[in-house]
Amino acid sequence: MHYQRSLIHCVQGIASEGGRRSVIRLKRALEWLPGKTKTYAHQWFFMAACIYAILMVPLAMLARHGYGPAVLAAPTVHAFEMLFGFVLALITGYLLGPMPKNQLLLFLLLWLLARVLGVIAIADWLALISNAVFVALLAWHLLPRLWVAKKWRNRTLVPLLGLICSLTVVIALIGQFDDYRLQRTLLGESVQLFALLMLFMGGRMLAPAVAGEFYRQGMELEARVQPxxxxxxxxxxxxxxxxxxxxxxxxxxxxxxxxxxxxxxxxxxxxxxxxxxxxxxxxxxxxxxxxxxxxxxxxxxxxxxxxxxxxxxxxxxxxxxxxxxxxxxxxxxxxxxxxxxxxxxxxxxxxxxxxxxxxxxxxxxxxxxxxxxxxxxxxxxxxxxxxxxxxxxxxxxxxxxxx
Structure with a gap:
């Protein structure tokens, strides 16, 4: 009887341990489903941006020779997708930060829908609407958060990102009316806006990292952000x-x-x-x-x-x-x-x-x-x-x- 009771307790312990592990695994699996749990935007958008970058340029090359999506043979479409598709995915992943997974999934689905519709070119107005909703949500989440900065140099991100989001809709809308000359002009000039964003964000990333390396070497970097x-x-x-x-x-x-x-x-x-x-x-x-x-x-x-x-x-x-x-x-x-x-x-x-x-x-x-x-x-x-x-x-x- 003593051995039987010991065996029963042992089996119960194993069962309870197995049940506990199952519950933990189920909980962790559920955390990856859309819900109230939060995740960092870069975990999804950086991967999506990489895959998009890998595919888009070769597809555009093939399209020029009649082997890829015909719409990508147009320089304006290729430029729009790289600037306002690829780069906006980078901005989203870098600046959006942690947020509920159901909201992040909505962002990703809207971005993907706009990209797919833009490439297959069978529902141009749906692509325009998807782009518009995506950038509107992005601006709504980002701009109020960035406006709380005290220095005017930091606040310049608000009009800069707002203008980039607005141009996404304007350029896509102009494309619906086949005004390729105006569309190409706006795409060319928008490169300066993205250059300014890179200057700002690149400097804010490099300056503290270089200063930290100087400190590790026992030196001091006087020129950091260089306001x-x-x-x-x-x-x-x-x-x-x-x-x-x-x-x-x-x-x-x-x-x-x-x-x-x-x-x-x-x-x-x-x-x-x-x-x-x-x-x-x-x-x-x-x-x-x-x-x-x-x-x-x-x-x-x-x-x-x-x-x-x-x-x-x-x-x-x-x-x-x-x-x-x-x-x-x-x-x-x-x-x-x-x-x-x-x-x-x-x-x-x-x-x-x-x-x-x-x-x-x-x-x-x-x-x-x-x-x-x-x-x-x-x-x-x-x-x-x-x-x-x-x-x-x-x-x-x-x-x-x-x-």
Whole structure:
């Protein structure tokens, strides 16, 4: 009888332990379903942005030769999807922060619906409505939160993001009326707004990280955010956008902005951070941005025919490099890993540099199609590597939670 009672207690203990584990596993599974539990927006939107970036550029290349979605053969559609599709996904993931999963799922579904409808081009008005609802919700969640900043330089994010969200709807609406000339003009000028956003956010990410590396080495970085230069960047790029109808003045403002960005980058003294390849790679992206502003300003000032080339210095060199690095950096820090120990950051930055150089060379060479193909493959390879790092981090988080 004693052994029987011991056996019964043992079986009950095993059963209760198994039941407890089952309940815990069920609870963790339910947490990943849409509900009141919160998750970080970047966990979903960075992965979606990477997949979209990997697919869109090769699809656009194939469309030009009659093998992909025909709508992507139009430069305006390709530009719109990359700026107001891909980049808005990055903005959402970076700035939205933690929120209930059911709300985040709504954001993601609206973004996906707008992207799919925009590519298959069978319901243009539904694509317009999806874009409009998505950016309206994004502005409603972000702008009041950003407006509480005390300094005017920080508050400039509110009108900047508000204007970007508004342009999403305006440009999509103009596309419904087939006014491709106006649509192309607005797309070209909107690049300056995204450049200003990259200058602001890139500086706010680089400055404290470089200062921390200086502190680790027993030094002090005096030039951190550099508020005077940042204010100058805000003023010059805003003026360049507002003076778009006067190309020479707009070009002068862009050149001044490019010089200010270069000075700001030099004053961070990244040559003292060679042990931190992640910071060097962020600096490379910021350098592409300064070069792009100088190039775009020179083209506008001189009336050169290479406007598209200058734009791609910003959209491929700067945007591609900074986007990949920021997504990887934010993801790694979220799971408490050090970006400086991830060799993929250097590799994807180098591959993106090949993409940028090839895209620029395509406009300056007789072998245009070859260089365009190289640029498309390199762009996708860089974001494929970025996706690998993000996916690896997410699976590690899930495996830890399941233990």
């Amino acid at each position: 005077q230069i940042e204010a100058g960047l805000i003023v010059t790029l805003t003026a360049a956008f507002l003076l778009a109808s006067v190309p020479t003045l707009s070009g002068v403002m862009l050149i001044i902005g490019g010089l200010l960005a270069a000075i700001r980058l030099i004053r961070w003294q990244l040559w003292h951070c060679l042990a931190r390849p992640d910071l060097i790679c962020l600096g490379v992206g910021y350098g592409w941005l300064a070069l792009g502003l100088l190039s775009l300003g020179w083209v506008k000032l001189t009336g050169s025919d290479h406007l598209g080339t200058a734009v791609h210095v910003i959209t491929v060199g700067a945007l591609g490099t900074l986007a990949a690095n920021v997504m990887v950096r934010v993801t790694l820090l979220q799971v408490k890993q050090y970006p400086s120990r991830i060799p993929q950051i250097v590799i994807m930055t180098g591959i993106m540099a090949i993409a940028a150089i090839a895209r620029i060379s395509a406009d300056l060479s007789l072998y245009r199609e070859m260089f365009l193909a190289i640029a498309a493959v390199a762009w996708s390879m860089s974001f494929l590597l970025c996706l690998y790092v993000i996916f690896d981090c997410q699976t590690r988080v899930l495996s830890r939670k399941s233990l």
